[in-house]
Amino acid sequence: MASPSTTVPRPTIHGGAPAFSERFRFIKPTLPDFQSVISAYQGFYAAGMITNGSLVQRLESAAAERLGVNDCVAVSSCTSGLMLLLRALRVTGEVILPSFTFFATGHAVNWNGLTPVFADCDPDTWTIDPDDVETRITERTTAIIAVHMYGNPCAVEALQAIATRHKLKLIFDSAHAFGSRRGGRPIGQFGDAEAFSLSPTKLLVAGEGGLVSTNDATLANSLRAGRNYGDPGSYDPDLIGLNARMPEFNAALALAGLAILDAKLARHNAIATRYTELLSSVRGLRFQKVAPADLCSYKDYSVCVDPGAAGITRDELASALLAENIETKKYFYPPMHLQKLYRGYHAGRPALPVTDSVSGSVLSLPIYESLSDETVEGVARAIQRLILYQAASDNHSPTHS
Numbered sequence: 514m515a516s517p518s519t520t521v522p523r524p525t526i527h528g529g530a531p532a533f534s535e536r537f538r539f540i541k542p543t544l545p546d547f548q549s550v551i552s553a554y555q556g557f558y559a560a561g562m563i564t565n566g567s568l569v570q571r572l573e574s575a576a577a578e579r580l581g582v583n584d585c586v587a588v589s590s591c592t593s594g595l596m597l598l599l600r601a602l603r604v605t606g607e608v609i610l611p612s613f614t615f616f617a618t619g620h621a622v623n624w625n626g627l628t629p630v631f632a633d634c635d636p637d638t639w640t641i642d643p644d645d646v647e648t649r650i651t652e653r654t655t656a657i658i659a660v661h662m663y664g665n666p667c668a669v670e671a672l673q674a675i676a677t678r679h680k681l682k683l684i685f686d687s688a689h690a691f692g693s694r695r696g697g698r699p700i701g702q703f704g705d706a707e708a709f710s711l712s713p714t715k716l717l718v719a720g721e722g723g724l725v726s727t728n729d730a731t732l733a734n735s736l737r738a739g740r741n742y743g744d745p746g747s748y749d750p751d752l753i754g755l756n757a758r759m760p761e762f763n764a765a766l767a768l769a770g771l772a773i774l775d776a777k778l779a780r781h782n783a784i785a786t787r788y789t790e791l792l793s794s795v796r797g798l799r800f801q802k803v804a805p806a807d808l809c810s811y812k813d814y815s816v817c818v819d820p821g822a823a824g825i826t827r828d829e830l831a832s833a834l835l836a837e838n839i840e841t842k843k844y845f846y847p848p849m850h851l852q853k854l855y856r857g858y859h860a861g862r863p864a865l866p867v868t869d870s871v872s873g874s875v876l877s878l879p880i881y882e883s884l885s886d887e888t889v890e891g892v893a894r895a896i897q898r899l900i901l902y903q904a905a906s907d908n909h910s911p912t913h914s
């Protein structure tokens with residue numbers, strides 16, 4: 514096949530050399546210095562105190578201070594934190610949540626025997642659309658779970674106004690958002706409670722773990738009982754709990770992780786800025802909008818591909834990038850309302866056109882602290898040349914072979 518343009522280098526799928534000679538990792542967590550983790554942990558290990566000890570308490574205090582809340586409750590994961598929150602808040606009936614999220618958000622609803630009702634997302638921020646939430650409220654609705662998508666803060670004020678007006682509980686799945694800020698305020702301070710994930714793909718890492726932040730002392734006490742089988746200390750549980758405790762080692766890891774969090778946030782933001790600079794002139798790409806006053810953790814950096822303008826679909830771009838040795842992810846596709854466990858809940862309800870469009874076109878690019886500037890630029894240039902090459906071939910006679 515003749516090259517449609519002498520100025521655009523051939524992408525690998527058209528016979529060119531790959532942008533990278535070897536595949537590199539899509540995600541690689543930067544972990545705190547091992548010695549600092551071990552020196553915090555070894556005394557407890559030597560004393561045989563590997564669970565229910567004071568490292569978890571120390572992590573809870575340090576996180577509460579960082580987030581500016583009265584209480585942080587450490588749990589085994591964000592998923593168990595959300596499960597316990599719904600239980601402790603005595604949520605019943607229907608819970609409104611975005612369809613454009615990781616399915617753990619919905620699983621927490623389902624595990625509690627509640628009915629998930631999916632709301633659409635905003636076309637710019639890709640977080641849950643408060644106006645659409647309000648249209649889906651019924652007399653059975655008792656709670657909203659909103660997700661700070663990729664760390665981009667939700668429209669928390671509008672959501673709180675709706676929750677207050679309709680007397681609903683408001684929970685945030687803040688899995689992506691430790692370190693994010695809404696205006697000057699840390700994510701963690703909003704709603705009845707927020708649940709963070711400390712699993713290795715997130716910025717603050719405990720190995721596995723979660724943190725629930727709240728200013729409600731009664732709720733914090735229920736959660737502390739809830740993570741311990743529901744035992745409030747009387748051996749006569751008030752709620753059906755779990756074993757959702759965080760081990761001491763995980764707390765040591767997360768405590769050391771807090772010390773390097775600001776550096777990670779800065780690096781994620783620098784990479785995101787660079788991607789946007791390099792890609793904003795490429796036709797057919799759309800970017801997530803972060804309000805100027807907000808800080809996004811950029812747990813992920815994602816673009817939406819408009820096939821009409823880009824001349825290539827999201828899936829074609831993803832395969833073409835893989836040929837360049839660049840791994841990408843479709844976070845989050847399919848959306849929850851199209852997944853087999855959940856589509857029944859959505860049947861007969863109003864459509865989710867923005868979710869369908871964003872989820873159907875979104876592509877997450879590699880972003881982590883140790884990714885070099887050269888690699889970031891190489892990824893952006895590979896996307897640029899694929900779309901430019903496509904434009905050049907579209908402008909040439911489609912009959913050439």
Ligand SMILES: *Cc1c(COP(=O)(O)O)cnc(C)c1O
Pocket residue numbers: 589590591592593614615617618660686688689709710711712722723
């Ligand atoms: C990762 C993630 C979770 C699950 O977190 P775990 O700590 O692994 O349970 C929940 N919600 C969202 C949006 C996530 O991305």
